[in-house]
Amino acid sequence: DAGVIQSPRHEVTEMGQEVTLRCKPISGHNSLFWYRQTMMRGLELLIYFNNNVPIDDSGMPEDRFSAKMPNASFSTLKIQPSEPRDSAVYFCASKRQGANTGELFFGEGSRLTVL
Amino acid sequence: GDSVTQMEGPVTLSEEAFLTINCTYTATGYPSLFWYVQYPGEGLQLLLKATKADDKGSNKGFEATYRKETTSFHLEKGSVQVSDSAVYFCALSEKTSGNQFYFGTGTSLTVIP
Numbered sequence: 001d002a003g004v005i006q007s008p009r010h011e012v013t014e015m016g017q018e019v020t021l022r023c024k025p026i027s028g029h030n031s032l033f034w035y036r037q038t039m040m041r042g043l044e045l046l047i048y049f050n051n052n053v054p055i056d057d058s059g060m061p062e063d064r065f066s067a068k069m070p071n072a073s074f075s076t077l078k079i080q081p082s083e084p085r086d087s088a089v090y091f092c093a094s095k096r097q098g099a100n101t102g103e104l105f106f107g108e109g110s111r112l113t114v115l
Numbered sequence: 116g117d118s119v120t121q122m123e124g125p126v127t128l129s130e131e132a133f134l135t136i137n138c139t140y141t142a143t144g145y146p147s148l149f150w151y152v153q154y155p156g157e158g159l160q161l162l163l164k165a166t167k168a169d170d171k172g173s174n175k176g177f178e179a180t181y182r183k184e185t186t187s188f189h190l191e192k193g194s195v196q197v198s199d200s201a202v203y204f205c206a207l208s209e210k211t212s213g214n215q216f217y218f219g220t221g222t223s224l225t226v227i228p
Binding site for chain 2: 004031033042043045048055056091093095097102103104105106107108109
């Protein structure tokens with residue numbers, strides 16, 4: 001079975017540009033999470049969705065960040081405008097909602113560098 | 116609220132040494148507990164889990180026991196290998212928190228030959 005698929009794997013952009021990161025969760029999983037990982041701050045939860053509905057976006061750093069989940073098989077995380085401090089690895093993860101014993105499956109991450 | 120506190124790193128061990136990485140948690144209900152491992156350049160992957168008190172999770176020689184009385188889930192391995200070098204994350208998930216996952220800060224382990 002395919003795991004969580006993220007794209008792009010690497011993105012280098014200039015400050016002020018729009019960045020869109022994409023995620024395809026595992027089929028049948030109805031909870032989706034976006035995390036950001038940096039050396040300084042470790043792993044941070046940005047937002048998570050249950051059944052395509054955002055449940056908690058308190059981790060989204062500021063209005064420059066937005067996330068959508070238009071259907072069960074696709075989510076985007078957008079940064080507009082991007083800034084150098086947004087440089088990080090962004091992970092998408094999915095699981096079956098309601099299964100607190102269930103495993104959270106991670107994608108391989110999108111490494112973003114903002115110059 | 117729910118949270119996980121794990122031992123700060125980095126940890127450096129010689130091959131075949133004994134490993135312990137401490138993890139304690141705070142939860143309002145009855146969480147499931149997890150250890151995830153992240154190898155360089157990769158995403159996190161599940162190493163082991165325990166879903167109720169006194170359960171022991173085990174995988175690849177690693178073990179952790181869910182201790183409700185001490186709210187702990189310490190990771191142990193009797194004899195580490197160079198290939199165990201990675202970052203280890205303790206985590207919990209609880210139904211009362213909407214099954215959101217709470218991760219510790221991660222502990223970097225380097226095993227030297």
